[in-house]
Amino acid sequence: MANQDDQFKKVISHAKEYGYVFQSSEIYDGLSAVYDYAQNGVELKNNIRNYWWKAMVQMHDNIVGIDSAIFMHPTIWKASGHVDAFNDPLIDNKDSKKRYRADVLIEDYCAKIESKLNKEVAKAEKRFGEAFNKEEFVSTNQRVIGYQTKINETLSRMAKSLENEDLADVKALIEELEIADPVSGSKNWTDVKQFNLMFGTKLGASADSAMDLYLRPETAQGIFVNFLNVQKSSRLKIPFGIAQTGKAFRNEIVARQFIFRMREFEQMEMQFFIKPGTQKEWYEQWKEKRLKWHLSLGLGEENYRFHNHEKLAHYADAASDIEFNFPFGFKELEGIHSRTDFDLSQHEKFTGKKLQYFDPEENKSYTPYVLETSIGLDRMFLAVFSKALEEEQLDNDTTRTVLRLPAVLAPNKAAILPLVKKDGLPEIAQQIVEDLRWDFNVVYDEKDAVGRRYRRQDANGTPFCITVDHDTLDDNTVTIRHRDSMEQERVKIQDLKDIIKKETDMRFWLMKM
């Protein structure tokens, strides 16, 4: 755990030091759970968005993109169920006056038991060495069985109480488990209440005529309400998809873990409209497709797993998360939801307008079912960034900090370095920059010894360093150094473009899907 915390602290400080992510309003002591993307961060974020857009929209004949407004008619959120059901169960501590999510307090309690359980297993593993059989140990050791039973019973009681809206039992559970306020240690709790996560705002100049609006908590509804407009203007036939990326807002109560859970964040969502009855098949197909997209980036197959939901959101008949191994453990990165015809039917009900599709093959009209894929761009950023950061042990007993970002996503593809600041080398390096910048983001760096510049670019995630030296003056060749292997080779200036393109082109990466 301590190790994970340390690694996570390194990720956060590296993101700041190298111009990826800053705390919002930092000089005013910051705004909690709101972050700004800095000069490198915005490039990485744009590249992730483009990588998703390419795979989801541009590589599919039957998926198109839109960009709907953040402000939407307020009744949309009544129809979608967000006004009534988009809630978190909250509890206040009367002594510390701190507010918590009741379910998170209970989950944290279970996580502590789980870490005790893991310690027992680690101890036994150490004791028995090679002869250790983990499966047998966890199914026979009485202490471990006791811990696991406690976790299972607690979580299933909590799920049942939340499902039945029995908030009194959620409070009773917190009291029975003797859960204390993590800040003050007090066990003096209020009742549990539901709290809506949508941010409200007003449209209009005068107080009496102003209309109450919400900032959208998901981009999906902008797609549903445009379903017929897009279908008619594009003449797409079912099955087809509509995708969009954009900001979403949630008044998260427990907003922590850096950019993992923010109050203002960005989603990349795709709604796939299908014939009713085919949802199981599409659900499996999209789960597989989306996992392949993640794997194409080469962050390690072992860092992903599916988590199928038992408790389903109000709109879904099946749902699964792709979880990623973040520095704080496996957590949701993307959701794949079989949303039935819930949203379109609700909008039909609230508007009195038909949102149906005439199927020429079936010769009848129906309200399509929807399969959704929904990923947080900021979470994807954190996944990529945290897995890329490494303190590498080198042969000569030194270490280097290297940010092994997939080259296709790296903010800068190459740094161009004149060996010295004289003899015409900077001029050649600048010429290379001017030429390459038409195709790639590149930087020029002439400050410090070349070894230090290499290290700086390693830590910045730049896949290539190109060094111009005195031989360049004679033969028009340069040294190209690869970030990951640190290998160097001599190449012709005119070949640079092809070499960089080969490793940074989306085609090369997405072909692996």
Ligand code: GAP
């Ligand atoms: N349209 C479906 C939907 O919004 P969700 O599971 O609530 O489903 C989808 O959110 C994705 O959005 C999540 O898997 C996560 O990656 C991202 N996300 C949700 N809340 C977030 C938050 N507060 N901060 C950052 N990302 C968030």
